[in-house]
Amino acid sequence: MKCKGRDYMKVSEIAGILEAELLTGEENLDMEVHCACGADLMSDVMAFVKENVVLLTGLVNPQVVRTAEMMDIKVIVFVRGKKPDEKVIEFAKDKGITIFITKHPMFIACGKLYSSGVTGRGVWD
């Protein structure tokens, strides 16, 4: 992955590209992201083994946060403006997981990140 000569992008930059709103997890804004996983199937997420991953998904239930926890994914972006329940946000907060929402639909959100240089793939692809 190349982001203007670097091989990572900061979480805050990802948020900027996606015009995303932060719901919880300010502490991870300076963290480095190496690749992104766009999925609405939790089993696809569980097949995506990489470090420093941002997850984009259209699902907003607590199992998304649980799946991220299991995969050591620290950043979740809910696409198409879907807002999770307060209890999902609390759950993420407990786990130290950052949550954003973006108005962009999945395809556009992934496209924006990809064309900005977030091109890393999962190991099993």
Added chain:
Amino acid sequence: MGLSNSIIRQNYIIPADDFSLAGEASSSVKKMLNQLGVPPKTVKRVSIAMYEAEINAVIHAGGGTADVAIDKEKVLITINDEGPGIPDVELAMKEGFSTAPDSVREMGFGAGMGLPNIKRYADKLDIKTEVGKGTRVQITVLL
């Protein structure tokens, strides 16, 4: 690693009622393995395999129990349930085979990838099942 010859054992109840909370047992085990200093990659393999099996017990079998035994060589996870059992294990192991209801699919599960995922991440997967009685899924991950 901080593991001596002793065996660490933990038991968990996997409740049936609330799918949205499923995964508590796997979450505890993940924390414990991290505290024991198990390498992160190994922790992830155990976490994923156990989580898939835990979710299966909730979705397909009305909950169950999880027993975890850790020694110097391995993590052994046994998930027991008294659900309907699996009529054809070979078929259930196939990628894409699922009997999950729509309510489960709406939450991002039910792709028929859980058992294949467990097999991929575990060093050993053993399934004993009897229709009408229940299922025992045993996962071994070597340390």
